Amino acid sequence: MSTLLFSLGRWSYRHPWRVLVAWVLLLSLAGGGALAFMKGTDNAFSIPGTEAQEGIQLLERTFPQASGTSAQIVIVADDGDVVTEEPYTGAIADTVAAFTDLDGVLAVTDPFDDMVSGLVSDDERAAIVRLQFDGQAIDVSEETTQALRGISADVRDELPAGAQVALGGDLFGTSIPTLSIIEAVGVLLALFVLIVTFRSLAVAWFPLVSALIGVGLAIALIYAATAFTLISSTAPMLAIMLGLAVGIDYALFIVARHQDQVRAGVEPEESAARATGTAGSAVVFAGMTVLIALVGLSFAGIPFLTVMGIAAAAAVAI
Structure with a gap:
């Protein structure tokens, strides 16, 4: 050598x-x-043979509607306000409608739906709107992600100055x-x-x-x-x-x-x-x-x- x-x-x-x-x-x-x-x-990252991977695959086969990634927007009312009154109820309704029209969204959970519980805080100052997507985080297009951020910004602009709006969830928890x-x-x-x-x-x-x-x-x-x-x-x-x-x-x-x-x-x-x-x-x-x-x-x-x-x-x- x-x-x-x-x-x-x-x-x-x-x-x-x-x-x-x-x-x-x-x-x-x-x-x-x-x-x-x-x-x-x-x-896409997978670890074959692990219980977590097998659980994900089983969920995809038996209940694909819940196997995809999710996101959520949290709306907190200003001091002295509650999300169960205007202008919050109207803003939340508009948000749910806007989310429903996005590509790749399977379901949007309205916090005020009679069939849903636990998405409005006990003091009625905060509410959560949940989204379920078709596929994992890597399957959600950049256009859809940017649209989510745009809708979140629009809601923040519509609400009183002291209100808070935060976008998060599994979709935003993966960084490459x-x-x-x-x-x-x-x-x-x-x-x-x-x-x-x-x-x-x-x-x-x-x-x-x-x-x-x-x-x-x-x-x-x-x-x-x-x-x-x-x-x-x-x-x-x-x-x-x-x-x-x-x-x-x-x-x-x-x-x-x-x-x-x-x-x-x-x-x-x-x-x-x-x-x-x-x-x-x-x-x-x-x-x-x-x-x-x-x-x-x-x-x-x-x-x-x-x-x-x-x-x-x-x-x-x-």
Whole structure:
């Protein structure tokens, strides 16, 4: 392994533009494939064999009307008012009618229905309007969710200033992780740490850029794979986090060894080959242990964990 890596390091040093162009070309091809063929990630999470999953499946078979997700709007009257009088009764009636017309809504429970109890507080200051949807939270369209928020805002505007309106329930209890400014801040912090470590702005960019190219390629391949198989929505995020972590860390080993050898008087070409052969061998060993651990998630028998592990393993390998 050391001999192979030594030769790879020397060849890469002698042909830097070929190496860089090859990686950028791979990234471009994978990115183009992802844009052309990706079908989006899967937000459904199931744990086969568990009592909870079996209960959900049984409910879907025997009582599908109650197996879907739900939402509710809570209306609290102003001090001195009650929800059983105007303008609250009218606003609640309008809300029930508006909810009934939404796509995907199976049923809306009116708190003032004679067949219903427990949706109006004992002091008559608060009332709850419940909604039952067809399917789980991931099956409810974004348009329907936005319409719910719009109706809630309209009710809030109609009622007296001191009244309170809150929208909640299972529908709003599921959040899918997405990229945010936090990841960008983390990359900048990593760059700062690398600059301090290497005492060189130029050298500090090498581990970071190589990690970003590797993660970009991995994520593009993951999204391209959605054309052929179901990929859980959490898989890309895990691949990004682990890919950046090991990408920067492993490149740091090799670059640090190379920098120390050059400062000690070793020729840059020889140093690059040695660093890749020695520190690179440690990187291969460490990377293999991480790959084994991630692929080992499949032994849990949980589909989305298996996908997460394989996707993250691909990012680490790249």
